[in-house]
Amino acid sequence: AQPHVGLVTVIAPVHLERAKTIERIVEAKSELLAALPAAPEGIAILNYDDERVREMAKATRARLFYYGLSPQADLWADQIEGLGLQGIRLQLHYGEETLSVKIPLLGRHSVHTALGAAVVGLAEGLTWQEIIEGLRGPSAQLRLVAVPGPRGSTILDDTYNASPTSTIAALNLLSELDGRKIAVLGDMAELGAYERDGHEVVGMRALDVADVLITVGPLGRIIGETALRWGMPAERVHLLNTNAEAVELLKRLVDEHDIILVKGSRVLQMEDIVSALVEH
Template identity: 55%
Template sequence: VDCTRGRWAISAELPQEYQPGAPIAYIVDESVQALQKVGAFQRAHRTDPALRVIGITGSVGKTSTKELTANVMRRRFVTHASPGNLNSEQGLPLALLGLNHSHQRTVLEMGMYGLGEIDRLCLLARPHVGIVTNVGPSHLSRLGTIERIAEAKSELVRALPDADSGGVAILNWDDERVRAMASLTGARIIRYGLTPDADLWVDEIQGMGMEGIRFRFHYHRPNSQKVDSIHVKIPLLGRHSVHTALCAAAAGLAEGLGWEEIVPGLQAQAGQLRLVAVRGINGSTIIDDTYNASPVSTIAALNLLADIEPKARGRRVAVLGDMRELGSYEDEAHKIVGRRAADVVELLITVGRLGSAIADEARGAGFAPEMVHSLASHEEAVDLLRQIIHGDDLVLVKGSRAVGMDTIVAEITVDAAGMEMGGDAQEHQVAGAG
């Protein structure tokens, strides 16, 4: 629907009577299939034949990787990227509708809830480059085992053209399940990670608090003994963000960009990265990582909090909520997070039934009981935070939106004038853990 230009179209499954002068309604048997057909038509017939498609999947980090990769591509190419997290069987076709003949590259996020879904997304998008960030327990309750999650993510790699036809698979060499995907494709493989057995790797990683991270890239040039090495500083928070930078840099190298283009792309302000630092009530700083939560991303967020030194008398505070869809791993995942939180923070607030397991484990690990608050709802958390947060506190808010963690951020954020607000008064925009 494009109301701004007077163009309306409605896809519906139930018949409607047409009134002269009313918007046109296309009546279809199944609306999702119809949307997919429209998206596939846009991709096939309303784009430049030379358009190259970069698909991204993984258990965490897809959106941050998509945004940073698009930044790098824009240094040379007219680039489209899927808005927000339009990555599903309904979302991806909508993203494809944003393509036109001017675009030379598109960067698309591909998510899934079950086997076969990424296969179907690849039929619509026809990717040339596939990036797999990692395989973790997200959606374990739906797929049952980590191995089935890996199988679902590997569908992107299987769908790529071979190397002679321009196919490139960019794989996280630090993840054994992603490494195994190299045998599933005839595409060129670019291996990235933290060890020199990868094609592109980093070392000398240094967290610089709210200023970002510094590290050194190394790249084995293909068909050469030469290794490029370059020091880089980028405005992404948290050591885990080096994997986001590695993905984006690898995509740039795959598409023929030089370091003089890749590095400025990594350093530019990205459009919609997940983890955001905002000004909070009573002079605090809120680290908002509330889009979703998994054990990997929550531990990464806590590690980030550990890397940042609060000012003056400020405290490290974590407000942690439920992590959903973890199946049989649910109890252990929340215990692991509780133990790490006990090592990092001075004050712990948990929200939700599963969040209480984090609190219990933190107490069991020796955390002072009076500094742990286990609450049932986000409303209780907001009331408590308004009472106990003071100037210079660093407050990490992380957890599923299903328990209202994003609402907590909205309620304890202030605007530039110091007024409480329910919006996005962003001071820093940085890469999240997924």
């Protein structure tokens, strides 16, 4: 059946190995919007804060619905407060309505995800109470979850996949938390021509955030080498080849109150690191 609601969240440098250019990614995502029925049946939901996504409005005859952090959007948020592992608090604005909401999603980058989901709910006729209950429910939890680690540590399991944008967002969350910060970062696949630059920009952010940086894989090594080149002390950087090596190091290293971020592309199966530590 033809979809009547289409949501485009972001245009980011992922899948470039196949798509080759950002412009090709825009074209591919525009096909969804072009396939929607004309208004009023069709509804195109767009992230107002991403300029490329905003421009995609030209691709559709559907009714447009924007979300974001700008008052120009139909649904927008402000007064965003990160509550660490307790989630985020924010104020939602929709027409004349203003709602203050606390939701259990981790990291400020989750705000756009919550807004996009809320707009779909509005488009489908849900009440605000139903939407907020949905955002607070366990099924709303994103790919990034906090789980207890060995010796009273906490693991941020973000192993589903990785791109430069999502990895920097995860590092930003790590920076907001109390405790020694250990970043375990692996290869980010399918970046095409952006491969080296993408790993280097993550290395720069890891330098600012991590007390200990552990990298896994040949591309992950670029992250660590970048951090070293820009001044991270060598004793705080570990360049490893396999998940098993990372597990062995972490078992020796981890202490009470440590926060361990584990993130890498699907192909690395870095969830094996999390499983081994949780069982430890």
